[in-house]
Amino acid sequence: MSDSIKIFDTTLRDGTQGEGISLSVEDKLKIAQKLDELGVHYIEGGWPGSNGKDIEFFNRVQELNLKHAKVTAFGSTRRKNTRAEDDVNLNTLVESGVKVATIFGKSWDFHVHEAIQTTLEENLEMIFDSVRFLKNKGLEVIYDGEHFFDGYKNNAEYALQTIRKAEAAGADWIVLCDTNGGSMPEEVTSIVSEVKKHISVPLGIHAHNDCELAVANSLAAVRAGARQVQGTINGYGERCGNVNLCSVIPNLQLKLNYSCVSEAQLESLSSVARYVGEIANISMPMNQPYVGSAAFAHKGGIHVSAILKHASTYEHIIPEKVGNKQRVLVSELAGQSNLVSKAAELGLNFDQQDGRSREIISRIKNLEHEGYQFEGADASLELLMREAAGDSNEPFVLESFKIFVEKSADRPVSSEAFVKVNVKGQTMYTAAEGDGPVNALDNALRKALIPFYPDLLAMHLSDYKVRVLDDKGATASKVRVLIESRNFESEWNTVGVSSNIIEASWFALVDSFRYALIGKSSLENTTSDTRPVGLINH
Structure with a gap:
């Protein structure tokens, strides 16, 4: 030099x-x-x-x-x-x-x-x-x-x-x-x-x-x-x-x-x-040169197809030289190259000629049309891809949940959630209070799962965001909920969309718990019901 x-x-x-x-x-x-x-x-x-x-x-x-x-x-x-x-x-x-x-x-x-x-x-x-x-x-x-x-x-x-x-x-x-x-x-x-x-x-x-x-x-x-x-x-x-x-x-x-x-x-x-x-306590811009999370992120299908052949086609330096990394985003703009690259990250085998690849791309595009956004919710995307690949061994299945919110003149608002889930063939019915309806749901679900999955004690929700997707719909508008969770080892993001904010929160919340359990030995011999719990009604 x-x-x-x-x-x-x-x-x-x-x-x-x-x-x-x-x-x-x-x-x-x-x-x-x-x-x-x-x-x-x-x-x-x-x-x-x-x-x-x-x-x-x-x-x-x-x-x-x-x-x-x-x-x-x-x-x-x-x-x-x-x-x-x-x-x-x-x-x-x-x-x-x-x-x-x-x-x-x-x-x-x-x-x-x-x-x-x-x-x-x-x-x-x-x-x-x-x-x-x-x-x-x-x-x-x-x-x-x-x-x-x-x-x-x-x-x-x-x-x-x-x-x-x-x-x-x-x-x-x-x-x-x-x-x-x-x-x-x-x-x-x-x-x-x-x-x-x-x-x-x-x-x-x-x-x-x-x-x-x-x-x-x-x-x-x-x-x-x-x-x-x-x-x-x-x-x-x-x-x-x-x-x-x-x-x-x-x-x-x-x-x-x-x-x-x-x-x-x-x-x-x-x-x-x-x-x-x-x-x-200042959020870094995603597109900050060299060090931003999007500095080496690729979304367009043509771009991804090219970088899979040679990264320098759309990257001016090797990201690792500044401690960053290449990211492939999967969204409604994605092509099959994006999916194949993402699958490789996850250790999943997706062939571009495989009909499953086309099917999941179509599903992602439909979900994003409904309001889902997987760029900021890698955990939900991984769950969706594992399900499409037949690698979806569900740790629990929702049967029902209820939430009561009470406000009286002389008391603050209180929330109580009741959750009924099937865990390893057993029906668990739990209730819990919380600071709000989502917190109550989190507490009730956690109460049902921890006896079977004690590793969840180390997991907590670290951020919760709500975005109104159609402000013209007023209180009937669709909302997108993004939840960030973490444990001692890592952090992950999940997403849910619905015209009901509680349901959208539930989708994101359940995906968060499911993701926390991926790869754990405790997933063995779980229920064979493979309904996509965190993606109900998608």
Whole structure:
């Protein structure tokens, strides 16, 4: 590979400025550990002068024993008309215990006059004094030229003077910031190339995504000579976010032949992205490049037919290089190639010339016309395919269920479910209460099955979604229910559709229990009744 690019992650600082993102100290420590394992070079932990949470983080992060990353604290240049040694913010950076400090200063004369309301000369001295103070304290100093590109376009000579001052004071890195995210890639290329003629200190890029160009701008800066990229996991950040490191890192490494992290670390990228998304409680876009669940998903029959011959026909990289995987979706747009590929995943033998393949594709298309959606319900799809393949040994069969919902003036709503099922030739009749009708059904069914299948004790429902499919039908509209379930080993999704929300929930619920029991030794010698319990009336 060619030159090494240093990755600077600011998820814990700039990323938390994104709307809806709030991380506890424990969250930040967990993410820092994951970032270190990914191989990033710098982790910006926060602004210790701004809040107690960040002060606690810097105290505790020293206990993590990070192997790759340097932790850096963030702050600003000294206040105007104040000595650097008397500036509270700068002293807090020193007291945080880090070995690297990242400070920003003004590059745009407009900001000097309007935001901090001082003279251009005083701003230059603020930059010099602050960098020199931190260097004298023995710290590595990364200087971020805030609004550099806007400043350069407005007053190139002054913008250059600001970073020359940082260089003269001993800055180890000078990072050019597109803080408003409004620059074009050709502007970034031109400006970074010009700056490189005047500055000998290594350059970095800090791009925001307000024009959906942060990745393009970061790549342009690197190709023009920048050797550090600042960004966040999943592109979190203020307004439209920062540059997404989950796109920048593989683009640099796999497309442009730069070295960012090891191959093994790159293979953890998808899991890190999902981990950070889970901690931040932000759902990742399915179509997020490289790491999204749909990044290598194929739905059209022609596409699937081609990738079965050679994956590169519709995939620009091998998904496993970034820890992702190829997925074949089965839906109303699917052809037999989709089905054959999916069957192979499940260990089922489906021949394209076999009439069963055509039959199940036709059935899936009919079900999706009714409102089913199997792209997000792989477990229900697997059950349907196993049934078509004659591999459907039902663990239980529904005989009936009843639900009572009661509301009185002085009591909250209560729900009670009665379930009658046949399990291994025995009729089980159980009743249970719940927080709602679906919870009551879940409890009653569980009560009937656990004596026969104790492994179900480890299973629980983790999410429940309802979507109205025809809003013109008002309360008589069809609904689609998606249920996510998990145990200690895995998670799975099931679907049910009906004009009755309870019935739709029952379909999805039963499929969830059936799927949990697939492959268990407890399925042996179950009832021979092979009615499709979870797909009643389909």
